[in-house]
Amino acid sequence: MSKSLQAIRGMNDCLPEQTYRWQYVESVLREVVGQYGYQEIRTPIVESTELFKRSIGEVTDIVEKEMYTFADRNSDSLTLRPEGTASCVRAGIQHGLLYNQQQRLWYMGPMFRHERPQKGRYRQFHQFGVETFGIDGPDIDAEIIIMTARLWKKFGIADQVKLQLNSLGETQAREDFKQALVVYLTQHKDKLDEDSTRRLSSNPLRILDSKNADVQALLNDAPVLSDYLDEEATKHFNGLCERLSAAGIEYELNPRLVRGLDYYNKTVFEWVTDSLGAQGTVCAGGRYDGLVAQLGAKPTPAVGFAMGIERLVLLLEVLESFEKSASQAYVYVSALGDDCIDYAIEVAEYLRDKLKDKPILMHCGGGNFKKQLKRADKAGADFAVILGETEKDKGSVVLKPLRGQADQVEIQLGELINELEKFS
Ligand code: ATP
Ligand code: MG
Numbered sequence: 345m346s347k348s349l350q351a352i353r354g355m356n357d358c359l360p361e362q363t364y365r366w367q368y369v370e371s372v373l374r375e376v377v378g379q380y381g382y383q384e385i386r387t388p389i390v391e392s393t394e395l396f397k398r399s400i401g402e403v404t405d406i407v408e409k410e411m412y413t414f415a416d417r418n419s420d421s422l423t424l425r426p427e428g429t430a431s432c433v434r435a436g437i438q439h440g441l442l443y444n445q446q447q448r449l450w451y452m453g454p455m456f457r458h459e460r461p462q463k464g465r466y467r468q469f470h471q472f473g474v475e476t477f478g479i480d481g482p483d484i485d486a487e488i489i490i491m492t493a494r495l496w497k498k499f500g501i502a503d504q505v506k507l508q509l510n511s512l513g514e515t516q517a518r519e520d521f522k523q524a525l526v527v528y529l530t531q532h533k534d535k536l537d538e539d540s541t542r543r544l545s546s547n548p549l550r551i552l553d554s555k556n557a558d559v560q561a562l563l564n565d566a567p568v569l570s571d572y573l574d575e576e577a578t579k580h581f582n583g584l585c586e587r588l589s590a591a592g593i594e595y596e597l598n599p600r601l602v603r604g605l606d607y608y609n610k611t612v613f614e615w616v617t618d619s620l621g622a623q624g625t626v627c628a629g630g631r632y633d634g635l636v637a638q639l640g641a642k643p644t645p646a647v648g649f650a651m652g653i654e655r656l657v658l659l660l661e662v663l664e665s666f667e668k669s670a671s672q673a674y675v676y677v678s679a680l681g682d683d684c685i686d687y688a689i690e691v692a693e694y695l696r697d698k699l700k701d702k703p704i705l706m707h708c709g710g711g712n713f714k715k716q717l718k719r720a721d722k723a724g725a726d727f728a729v730i731l732g733e734t735e736k737d738k739g740s741v742v743l744k745p746l747r748g749q750a751d752q753v754e755i756q757l758g759e760l761i762n763e764l765e766k767f768s
Contacts, residue, residue: 354459354467356654364669365657369499370452373472376495380487382448382474387431389454393421399430399635401606403547410457424456427605428473428650429632430639436477437641446478452653464623464655474629475648477636482580485611485631485647486587492615492627492649493593499656500665505615505626507593510601511581512609512630513573522548524567535562552600555622568599580610603628607635611647619662620655627651671724673705675764676746678716680732687736691729691757698761720746727764 351357358366374384393413400406412424425431428451436442436449452472459465474491476484489507496502512518526548529536536544540551540559552563573581588595595613603612612630620626629649636644660666675695679688692706705723707716713730720728726749730742741760744752749767 352467354461356466356468361669365660365666366653368666369653369657369660370472372498373452373495376491376498377450377474379494380448380491382450385432385435385449385451386453387425387428387435387451389425389456390422391425391431391434393423395430395434395639396423396426399433399605399607399639400427401547403543404550404605406457406605410459412456412458426457427455428453428471429475429605429607429635429648432473432475432648433635433639433646436644437636437639442477442636442644443642444478446476448474448476450474462623464620464652464658466654470653471650472653473648473650475646477644477646479647480633480645481631481647482584482587482611485580485584486591488629488647488649489584489588489613490591490593492651493591496615499660501617501659501663504619504659504663505617507588507595508598508601508614508616509585509588509595510598510612511570511573511577512602512612513569513577514609515634517569517572517574517577518549518609521567521569521572524572525549525551528566529562532562535559547606549602552602563600570597570599577610584611603630607632607638609633613649615651617659619659623655625652626655626659670703671726672703673720673723673725674699674702674727675704676716676720676723676725676728677704677706678713678720678728678730679707680713680716680730682710684731684733684736688731691731691741691760694757695729695760699764717746726767729760 396411397407406426411426414422416422432449432451436447441447450473453470454468455471456468458467461467474488476488493502496505526544529544529548529551533541535558537556537559540554540556543550551559554560585595601612601614608630610631610633613628614625615627616624617626618624627649629647631647633643633645635646677688677692679685688706692704695704705725707719717728726745726747728744728746730744735741740754740756742752742754743760743763745767753763755763
């Protein structure tokens with residue numbers, strides 16, 4: 345195939361052998377958030393560029409270098425959404441869902457970031473996320489973390505992921521801390537890489553998030569944000585820690601945990617794993633009380649998280665925790681000759697009426713008996729139902745067990761379900 349007809353680098357197809365795994369993961373996610381009374385929100389994949397600039401922040405990896413931004417035919421600047429929170433807040437404001445209300449929302453879908461593709465990092469990837477509005481916590485912070493813990497249990501990966509927690513405090517604390525951090529890092533400027541040097545003046549907090557090992561080593565002796573928290577933020581954070589402990593959720597305090605986006609305050613958390621190499625953050629979230637006001641509406645407290653579905657699927661694959669996919673067919677309906685195709689369709693529809701949760705595959709495209717049986721086998725069918733002129737005239741079917749369960753029998757169509765049930 346010519347190169348121009350390949351998928352875009354970092355954007356993956358999900359083939360049938362893989363989709364059943366995604367469907368399983370998605371169904372568990374839906375089921376668990378449903379148990380907590382969260383409701384789904386769907387927003388467009390494209391938004392105005394301004395939305396992301398104003399919410400995520402100008403001096404962030406995403407806005408600086410990762411967004412898919414283009415001018416549409418009216419010359420409006422549009423962007424493929426790089427994350428879901430900004431769109432949720434935009435929709436909440438636009439439709440009056442936020443003011444004086446409580447909302448518990450979830451979303452799932454593709455996000456787009458122009459990053460260097462590698463295992464666990466793609467240009468189109470998928471996030472499952474939760475956003476709550478109108479509750480200032482820390483009970484709701486605890487709720488969403490407890491909910492993720494339930495998810496890990498359900499997926500059987502509870503012992504593979506660890507919870508890291510931090511508090512970013514409020515604006516004043518971050519300002520005071522920032523100053524102290526800049527003083528410290530300026531003294532060691534020679535050890536900073538290019539990115540961190542630039543951030544020293546533009547967004548020093550983000551240096552804490554640096555993936556450079558030398559920078560991380562330097563940060564070992566840097567001032568810590570927790571020393572700067574005000575009383576209210578400390579109380580909030582302690583409240584969260586107490587609730588998590590009471591619920592039996594283990595956590596690790598990570599004073600250097602900041603998020604890649606500007607809008608967080610107070611609680612930040614990540615669920616990380618050692619099983620995926622460098623791309624170890626499976627789920628990340630926190631509180632963003634200032635964002636709604638920042639986008640022009642009445643202040644509304646908010647807290648949420650997003651998890652990378654690719655990373656979750658990868659983790660489950662590493663642990664070999666997926667079951668084999670169900671076979672494509674339970675019964676394969678085979679018609680011998682054009683004259684009995686109508687009868688075969690009737691039999692297939694009859695089976696679908698009666699066996700609602702079992703796939704019935706109808707042979708299409710003709711061919712001799714041997715060829716049809718081969719297809720039946722390839723589809724993983726347990727049974728073939730074979731129909732010819734004689735069967736059509738008698739209203740009967742030939743049931744042929746394909747997995748050595750028994751010999752084939754000819755029976756009336758009305759007895760077929762009973763006969764099949766003998767094997768289940
Ligand atoms: P990282 O530090 O790995 O770049 P981030 O801080 O940019 O992560 P968030 O914006 O918080 O990530 O997104 C939440 C989650 O979405 C991440 O923890 C991860 O699981 C997933 N995620 C983020 N970017 C990608 C990507 N390019 N490919 C696959 N998954 C991703
Ligand atoms: Mg990133």
